[in-house]
Amino acid sequence: MFNFFKSIYRYFDKLSFFIYKLRQHILYSGSVVDLRDKNHKIREVAHSIDKSMTMKNSDPNRGERAKKNLKALCDKTEILAAENHLLIKRLSSMPETFGFDSQMELPTVRRFLNLDVETNKIESSVVCANKYPKSCSRESIKIYLARKDKSAVASCFSGFSCIEGPYEIAVVVVDLTAYDARSEVFAPYIDGSIFATGFCRSLWEKGIGSCMLNWSSQTKESEDKLRRKLNLAKNDLIIMGVVFGYPEFIPFHAPRKKVEDLII
Numbered sequence: 001m002f003n004f005f006k007s008i009y010r011y012f013d014k015l016s017f018f019i020y021k022l023r024q025h026i027l028y029s030g031s032v033v034d035l036r037d038k039n040h041k042i043r044e045v046a047h048s049i050d051k052s053m054t055m056k057n058s059d060p061n062r063g064e065r066a067k068k069n070l071k072a073l074c075d076k077t078e079i080l081a082a083e084n085h086l087l088i089k090r091l092s093s094m095p096e097t098f099g100f101d102s103q104m105e106l107p108t109v110r111r112f113l114n115l116d117v118e119t120n121k122i123e124s125s126v127v128c129a130n131k132y133p134k135s136c137s138r139e140s141i142k143i144y145l146a147r148k149d150k151s152a153v154a155s156c157f158s159g160f161s162c163i164e165g166p167y168e169i170a171v172v173v174v175d176l177t178a179y180d181a182r183s184e185v186f187a188p189y190i191d192g193s194i195f196a197t198g199f200c201r202s203l204w205e206k207g208i209g210s211c212m213l214n215w216s217s218q219t220k221e222s223e224d225k226l227r228r229k230l231n232l233a234k235n236d237l238i239i240m241g242v243v244f245g246y247p248e249f250i251p252f253h254a255p256r257k258k259v260e261d262l263i264i
Contacts, residue, residue: 007182010182010183011181011182013182105256106197106200106201106204107204107209107250108210108211108212109209109210109211109244109245109247109249109250110162110163110164110211110243110249111163111164111165111247111248111249112163112164112165112166112167112209112244112245112246112247112248113165113166113245113246113247113248114165114166115166115245115246116166117168117208117244117245117246121203121206121208122145122168122203124202124206125199125202125203125206125208126143126199128198128199128201128202129143129195129196129197129198129199129202130195130198131198132194132195132197132198133194134191134194134195135184135187135190135191138178138179138191139178140174140175140177140178140179140188140191141172141173141174141175141191141192141195142172142173142174142175142236143170143171143172143173143195143199144170144171144173144230144232145168145169145170146168146169146170146171146229146230149229150167150168150169152225152229153169153171153226153229153230153241154167154169154213154241154243156218156222156223156225156226156229156241157213157214157215157218157222157241158213158214158218158222159211159213159214160213160241160243162211163211163243164248165245165248166245167243167244167245168243168244168245169241169242169243169244170199170241170242170244171226171230171238171240171241171242172192172195172196172199172238172239172240172241172242173192173230173232173236173237173238173239174188174189174191174192174236174237174239175235175236175237176188176235176236176237177235188237188239189237189239192237192239192240193239193240195239196212196239196240196242199242200212200242200244203244207246208244208245208246208247209244209245209246209247209250210242210243210244211242211243211244212240212241212242213240213241213242213243214240215238215239215240215241223238226238
């Protein structure tokens, strides 16, 4: 009987923590209360420019509007101003491609060549990703490769609208039965994200670009559609999608923070 009540207590304790985290997101996220500093906004606009300039069929006015917004923000901030003015300069004279370098930072690639990705390279990247750290060494992660109806699977993700050219798409899924709901609510998301990062990193070392597709902003309708397409079990937790292929264009990335800004 004692163990029963102890178990109930742990469930309520974790539910309380979940409500606390939800409240934290509602009260302090930048989308609800404008607490983001100018530098976060600058990078947000730079990301919009990045997307516009990588798309062949993008509305040219979109990039120009974003560039004006970026300049306006730079005029209002002192921190990183010089760095971001340099960003504008580089964007305005951006070459068609920066060439391939597997040692460079892991870029987000949205334009792909009409080349098939070899099965052995996909499999070796999955093996590499599976060697990355996991909580308690669990083997809970699966990756679904959409062999058929790629466009139907991809359309479930809101970030897919910027993808151009032939592509492969994978969906990273975690088996919830490997976790204790009383104490490991967030662990599946962490494990799945680490796996996806390892997968993309390994692909990039083979000359294959990728773009992670965010799943956190999806609707119940899109989740149901994706579950039907992949025939997912009820205990399969969708983490994200990954679109990948040989890059036609390697995009520019906004400057990264300096190490002294990262280590507190």
